[in-house]
Amino acid sequence: MSTSASFVIPTPPQAAIAVAGQSQSFPVRRIWCVGRNYLEHIREMGNDERAPPFFFAKHADMVVADGATIPYPPLTKDFHHEVELVVALKSGGRNIPADKALEHVYGYAVGIDLTRRDLQGAAKKKERPWEIGKSFDYSAPCGALQPAARIGHPANGKIWLSVNGAEKQKGDLTELIWSVPEIIAKLSEQVTLDAGDIILTGTPAGVGALVPGDKVECGIDGIGTLKVTIGNPD
Ligand code: MN
Numbered sequence: 683m684s685t686s687a688s689f690v691i692p693t694p695p696q697a698a699i700a701v702a703g704q705s706q707s708f709p710v711r712r713i714w715c716v717g718r719n720y721l722e723h724i725r726e727m728g729n730d731e732r733a734p735p736f737f738f739a740k741h742a743d744m745v746v747a748d749g750a751t752i753p754y755p756p757l758t759k760d761f762h763h764e765v766e767l768v769v770a771l772k773s774g775g776r777n778i779p780a781d782k783a784l785e786h787v788y789g790y791a792v793g794i795d796l797t798r799r800d801l802q803g804a805a806k807k808k809e810r811p812w813e814i815g816k817s818f819d820y821s822a823p824c825g826a827l828q829p830a831a832r833i834g835h836p837a838n839g840k841i842w843l844s845v846n847g848a849e850k851q852k853g854d855l856t857e858l859i860w861s862v863p864e865i866i867a868k869l870s871e872q873v874t875l876d877a878g879d880i881i882l883t884g885t886p887a888g889v890g891a892l893v894p895g896d897k898v899e900c901g902i903d904g905i906g907t908l909k910v911t912i913g914n915p916d
Pocket of ligand 1: 715716717764766795884885
């Protein structure tokens with residue numbers, strides 16, 4: 683028997699993120715990330731403070747759930763953590779005005795933009811894309827989403843990350859150079875956004891290297907926490 687909805691190989695599993703306090707999860711369509719959105723991190727990386735932000739992508743199946751052990755990734759010797767506010771969309775469109783952008787937000791979570799910093803740096807030097815540094819298996823850990831219907835749209839709150847109990851990154855959502863509505867508006871000029879898209883909104887200062895055995899914990903006040911362990915290479 684054959685129908686138009688049948689495929690020649692098994693369909694890939696639907697990537698998803700947990701939603702706090704309920705059994706249904708949030709299906710992930712696309713993962714977008716903002717480059718350079720906190721002044722102190724721009725300064726620590728030696729980049730232009732006045733340059734507008736830009737976007738790169740990870741694949742939906744790179745999402746990792748709270749509590750996971752993440753194998754140390756291949757090819758790198760400088761594997762970095764970047765804690766970020768995650769925005770999850772329930773609808774989308776093109777050229778969304780900033781003053782309408784929050785109507786498209788389903789909820790918020792804390793996530794980590796895991797980065798092979800040495801490979802990202804080498805790609806930058808050769809003017810190549812960032813994929814090899816940013817887009818790899820297990821590169822997008824994400825905690826449970828808090829629906830905006832429950833917590834509203836947080837515009838402030840401490841964002842932090844610790845490794846083995848020692849605080850490494852610390853900032854506040856008030857320090858975002860481009861706000862969540864501005865990010866959604868800007869990204870929707872570039873692509874059509876839709877339900878299931880998530881956006882990692884940039885990291886505060888204090889990024890640094892992880893090694894096998896590290897226990898990483900991070901959080902955003904009013905949103906939640908996320909814990910992952912770095913394992914041996916698989
Ligand atoms: Mn980042």
